[in-house]
Amino acid sequence: xxxxxxxxxxxxxxxxxxxxxxxxxxxxxxxxxxxxxxxxxxxxxxxxxxxxxxxxxxxxxxxxxxxxxxxxxxxxxxxxxxxxxxxxxxxxxxxxxxxxxxxxxxxxxxxxxxxxxxxxxxxxxxxxxxxxxxxxxxxxxxxxxxxxxxxxxxxxxxxxxxxxxxxxxxxxxxxxxxxxxxxxxxxxxxxxxxxxxxxxxxxxxxxxxxxxxxxxxxxxxxxxxxxxxxxxxxxx
Amino acid sequence: xxxxxxxxxxxxxxxxxxxxxxxxxxxxxxxxxxxxxxxxxxxxxxxxxxxxxxxxxxxxxxxxxxxxxxxxxxxxxxxxxxxxxxxxxxxxxxxxxxxxxxxxxxxxxxxxxxxxxxxxxxxxxxxxxxxxxxxxxxxxxxxxxxxxxxxxxxxxxxxxxxxxxxxxxxxxxxxxxxxxxxxxxxxxxxxxxxxxxxxxxxxxxxxxxxxxxxxxxxxxxxxxxxxxxxxxxxxxxxxxxxxxxxxxxxxxxxxxxxxxxxxxxxxxxxxxxxxxxxxxxxxxxxxxxxxxxxxxx
Numbered sequence: 367x368x369x370x371x372x373x374x375x376x377x378x379x380x381x382x383x384x385x386x387x388x389x390x391x392x393x394x395x396x397x398x399x400x401x402x403x404x405x406x407x408x409x410x411x412x413x414x415x416x417x418x419x420x421x422x423x424x425x426x427x428x429x430x431x432x433x434x435x436x437x438x439x440x441x442x443x444x445x446x447x448x449x450x451x452x453x454x455x456x457x458x459x460x461x462x463x464x465x466x467x468x469x470x471x472x473x474x475x476x477x478x479x480x481x482x483x484x485x486x487x488x489x490x491x492x493x494x495x496x497x498x499x500x501x502x503x504x505x506x507x508x509x510x511x512x513x514x515x516x517x518x519x520x521x522x523x524x525x526x527x528x529x530x531x532x533x534x535x536x537x538x539x540x541x542x543x544x545x546x547x548x549x550x551x552x553x554x555x556x557x558x559x560x561x562x563x564x565x566x567x568x569x570x571x572x573x574x575x576x577x578x579x580x581x582x583x584x585x586x587x588x589x590x591x592x593x594x595x596x597x598x599x600x601x602x
Numbered sequence: 603x604x605x606x607x608x609x610x611x612x613x614x615x616x617x618x619x620x621x622x623x624x625x626x627x628x629x630x631x632x633x634x635x636x637x638x639x640x641x642x643x644x645x646x647x648x649x650x651x652x653x654x655x656x657x658x659x660x661x662x663x664x665x666x667x668x669x670x671x672x673x674x675x676x677x678x679x680x681x682x683x684x685x686x687x688x689x690x691x692x693x694x695x696x697x698x699x700x701x702x703x704x705x706x707x708x709x710x711x712x713x714x715x716x717x718x719x720x721x722x723x724x725x726x727x728x729x730x731x732x733x734x735x736x737x738x739x740x741x742x743x744x745x746x747x748x749x750x751x752x753x754x755x756x757x758x759x760x761x762x763x764x765x766x767x768x769x770x771x772x773x774x775x776x777x778x779x780x781x782x783x784x785x786x787x788x789x790x791x792x793x794x795x796x797x798x799x800x801x802x803x804x805x806x807x808x809x810x811x812x813x814x815x816x817x818x819x820x821x822x823x824x825x826x827x828x829x830x831x832x833x834x835x836x837x838x839x840x841x842x843x844x845x846x847x848x849x850x851x852x853x854x855x856x857x858x859x860x861x862x863x864x865x866x867x868x869x870x871x872x873x874x875x876x877x878x879x880x881x882x883x884x885x886x887x888x889x890x891x892x893x894x895x896x897x898x899x
Contacts, residue, residue: 415788441790449788457781458774466778466789469771514789 368392369414369522369554374423376406376413376578383409385578386423391571396548396555398569398586400562406578407558408450411524414556415447416440427522442470444521450530453511456500460491463499463510467517477517484513487543505536512540516547522554529561537561541568566590607735607743608864609857614749616856617756621811622833623840623848624763625804629676630842631780632800633684634698639705640808641830642712643679645823647672647809649716652727652821661730665755668809676805679708680798717823724825729817752814759810760849763803767845776800828872832859835879841889850891 369391376384383406391397401407412418414425416437425433432440437447454463464484468477485492488509494502499510508528515523528544529537545568548555559565566572572589574581582595589595622640629637651668655661684701691697729748736743767773778786779796787793811833812826819825836855840847855875863871882889 417784417787437787438790438792441788447788449785453785455778455782455785458777462774462777465771465774466786466791469775470790470792518790 370426372424376420395570397571398565399558399573401575405575411526446515446520447524448511450526454499454507461495467514480517504531525557608860610745612857612860614752616853617753618811618815619832619836620849620852621807623836623852625808626837627848628800628804632797635701637705639708641826642709643675643805644808644812645826648812651813655727668813669806672809673802673806676801677798680801713823725821841891847891
């Protein structure tokens, strides 16, 4: 019961963005994928969520392949990708953005329960339900994107740079929330981050990639204290 | 009285332009395709409506039949052509141009097919209510019960669309897929299916426009071409992105043209529609309702 990636290769035209990458994330684990800009982190997540097509390799979740499957079908299998940047639909209200997370679900009673849970977790969203998502701050948008994913009752959460463009205080809040959420809900999380310190702070495993290739996999505590890695990849 | 009557006539023709504008905006929003074939889809649906009227003499049966036929044709165009095309050409100038050119080709194809089936001669069917103007005392105005029916039918269609888009789950999916298809997908929206539904709605709206306008003109394989162009003008006035904009744009155009026809010159009316089109694009490309290129609901 885990996410197993083997020899995954993804190309963008002539560029090999992911180059026979292999690693595994156990169930209920949080894996932080660390690497510089252009390391292939976002491509990796986009491939896991069905947005990009790989040219080779395999990815299985709970023993079943998740490649060559539409993102909307993976959502129904509990795989939720919170992409970076425009994670919300600015033209819709906060309420409508949240509602999208439950539209496809048959258990409408649980959608109501899940929505209430999200509003309890992020009261700021509750105060802004009828506002256009366009009016939210960066941190609130991130809360909305995560909240929408939670309403879909995810099992595997793929998070792309949740710290992007946020103030340090907000980043701490988001990471603390993530850490308690994933323990409470038993989530498996693949977290892609440039902010290596924060990410390894809450991760079980760290996966360092560079130019689409695996550099090293290890316990996040070991990685944090490795002086060579710190200098070369972690940037602190 | 003349002023009031011109306003009403403008409202009635504007209602039909609005429906066509709505059809064009629905497709543009959901798939980024300028659908020239809309006139062809509408003409095919109108001929199907004509078939029903000539067999049953029942306009009220023909209208819903044409609407459903229009919706099916719209969905078919998306599934058979646009989806396939989007899969085959994914990037580059061809990806943007190819679907538009295909719709132009399809317009020609539908027109000639319709011509082969029903012939190129003019057909006509009667309106279900009289086309003679209302009479007040001794004055008869050009605005007729049929014009009133056009306005009422359009208002009903628009109201139904507005409820679907603003109040239903399908509407939320349609809007999400139109605004941010990738995020919509990641939230679980079946974007391809939802787009096809958008094409079906557009086809239905175009069919209603065709069936409504025909009793005032006549039916031939290219009798809706001018309506397509005026629909475009209405859509552009409304900013191309907004359904409300399309409705308002069509009505503004209809009233404007009615006043030019009545007070200025009949020969100036249609050139002025194109002048408006060019002026709006030059001065306010986002349309009268557009704000900083943003998209309204």
